[in-house]
Amino acid sequence: MSASTFTPAPWPRKLRSQEWYGGNSRDTIYHRGWMKNQGYPHDLFDGRPIIGILNTWSELTPCNGHLRELAEKVKAGVWEAGGFPVEVPVFSASENTFRPTAMMFRNLAALAIEETIRGQPMDGAVLLVGCDKTTPSLMMAAASCDIPSIVVTGGPMLNGHFRGERVGSGTHLWKFSEAVKAGEMSQEDFLEAEQSMSRSSGTCNTMGTASTMASMAEALGMALSGNAAIPAVDSRRRVMAQLSGRRIVQMVKDDLKPSDILTKDAFENAIRTNGAIGGSTNAVIHLLALAGRVGVDLTLDDWDRCGRDVKTIVNLMPSGKYLMEEFFYAGGLPVVLKRLGEADQLHKDALTVSGVSIWDEVAEVVNWNEDVILPVDRPLTEQGGIAVLRGNLAPKGAVLKPSAASPHLLTHRGRAVVFEDIDDYKARINDEDLDIDETCVMVLKNCGPKGYPGMSEVGNMGLPPKVLRKGITDMVRISDARMSGTAYGTVVLHTAPEAAAGGPLAVVQSGDMIALDVPGRSLTLEISDTELAERLAAWTPSHERAESGYAWLHQAHVEGADTGADLDFLKGCRGNPVGRDAH
Incomplete structure (x- = not known):
């Protein structure tokens, strides 16, 4: 939907929360009366918008450790706009601490938060996020319920x-x-x-997954313009939180929902933005999953089609040399969006949470540092989008981030050195007798959505010490795993179908020759079709399988990386019916 076609709903109207708090029946008095034990006066329940501040604060999610104070600024904005803010702590999947991997719990968080929204009296939601998986999980939940929602990120930490x-x-x-x-x-x-790396509150200060997903939220139109890059400890981060609190109240009055904003055009804008910023490969999985929740037909082919001709113009680690602090001072994501618009690589009329088009938000911004946000005639990388590879080794696709890869390895043929799982890799990689050199292709199996389980960030396998001592810093690596957005190298990821699902990756053997051709978008295991079929017919699963609990549910229902690794029963927007009151 474009900004010009969105028509705000009439106001005033009966709000969703009034099903709980409106009137004087026994049931509404039950709901309202208990809320009053917190000291809320009666007129707060008179039909004003109730805004849920969904807070992923946790002391075990250090990236989000400052969100409690940020929530107070959101509340101030909600109060100022005539709303009623209620802070709701929600599932927080920490990248730093969750085992076996935070990715396994992205879907659990999205499911839990979806039901938190659906089952409680919220008219709108502020998604208070930061750490890698919290941003996609809360956007997925909001998309599933489709109540007015706005993203507020915690911001990156200061430079180390x-x-x-x-x-x-x-x-x-x-x-x-x-x-x-x-x-x-x-x-x-x-x-x-170690003491220098994380010297303030906030998320990673590189263009890792957290900053990438903050940028994706802004490029999608789900956050106010400029939200992505403001450092966590900068006073302007708190101002952004307060302005977002004000804005969500008006969004409820206008009935401006995720389904109005998260259109195919919005996703294409985000894909091109990811290429321009040199964003994380994790964005591929998260945006595919988000599109599945809102009902937009988005595929890996869209990633390659939209991103192939986008130049990387943001000079940030891991692809470049600067950090998020400099990106913010240079003008942040609005400058990148303006550059995309000037290159006719932006759907300018895509609607945002501000109620106006994305182009209206960025048309007048200025680039204050052209060494941080580069001119298009001297980009960091000519083709910065995510490369989607296919072939007999990846029939459903695999991805590679060209801006983080070594140019001389983008076309490469080498002998496979296979690790059956991450434990096998750890047991053998430091062995001086390992038959490997810099021309080989390292292959890691059983680390996908079902295999790890959860698809951990182990795809950027460290090189063997004997290769490192030669001064070699990169080799071709292939797996069904993910890679941290802060990492770099010529790393093929998300190979689908994964090994644990019986994909061709499962039957690669040490000594096989593998050909990588990124310009040609191919990944080939050099054996005959007949031999590949025979190997697959003889294959049996070897990955660890859960017998109970969430791990069992995840392994039984998770889809492949090529469609976003969501749970199969959570696809599509299911809306926010109030349901039957049990009291």
């Missing part, structure tokens, strides 16, 4: 500094870890550097 070097959280973790294995850095220095 170590011995005169700009240090990016995550990116330098991988870099320094490899340097220790190569004998170029001592363990003591690594421990000292």
Whole structure:
């Protein structure tokens, strides 16, 4: 839907929350009376919009550890606009602490939060997010319920500094870890550097998954313009929270819902934005899942079609040299969106939560640093979108991030060195007798949505020490796993079907030759069709299988990475019926 075709609903009208609080029946007095034990006066229940502030704050989600104070600014904005804010703590999937991987719990969080929205008296929702999986899970939940919703992210942490070097959280973790294995850095220095990586509240300060998904929310139109890049500790982050609190009240009055905003045009804008910022490959899975929730037909082919000709113009780690602080000072995502619009790579009339088009939001912005946000005639990478590879090794597709890859490896043929799972990799990678050199292709199996389970960020396998000591920093790596948005390298990810589902990856053997051709978008296991069929016919699953609990539910119902790795019974917008009062 374009901004010009959206028509606000008439106001005033009966709100959803009035099914709980309106009138003087026994049931409404029951609901309203209990709320009053918190000291709320009677007139707050008179039909004003009730706004749920869905807060993913948790002390075990350090990226979101400051969201409690940010929620107070959202509340202030809601009060100012005549709404009634209620803070609701919700499932928080921490990238830092959840095992086996936070990705396994993205869908659980989305399911739990969907039912939190559907089953409680909210007329609108503020999605207070930060850490990688919290942004997609809350947007998926909001899309499933389709009540007016706005995203407020916690923002990135400040730049890290170590011995005169700009240090990016995550990116330098991988870099320094490899340097220790190569004998170029001592363990003591690594421990000292640890203190420099995360020196303030907020998410990763690189263009990792958290900042990517914050940018996706803004590019989709689900957050106010400028939201993505403001540092967590900058006072303007709190201003953004308060303005969003004001805005959600008007969105409820206008009945401006996710389904009005999350159109095919909006998703295409986000895909092109991801290419321009050098965003995380994780965005592929999250946007596919979100599109499935709102009922938009989005595929891997859309990612390749829309992103192939987009230039990466944001000079941030892991692809470039700067961090999110500089990105914000340069003008942030609005500058990138303006550049896309000027290149006719933006659907300018796509509607946003502000009630106006995305182009109206960004047409007048200024780029304050052309070394951070580069001109299109000297981009960081000519083709920055996500490359979607297909072939007999990935019949349903695999992805690679060209802006993070080594150009000389984008066309490569090498001998496979196979690791059956992540434990096999860990047991053998440091063995000096491992038959591997820099020309080989490292292959990791059984790390997809069903296999890990949950699809962990282990796709950017560290190189063997004996290769690192040669000064080699990159090799071709292929898996059905994911990769951290802060990581880099020539890494083929999300190979589908995954090994645990009996995809061709499951039957790759050490010594097989594999050909990677990123310009040609192909990934080929060089064996005959007959031999591949024979291997697949003889294959039996070897991955660990859960027998109970959520892990069982996840393995039984999770779809492939090629469609977003959502649970099959959660697809489509199911709306927000009030349901029958039990009292």
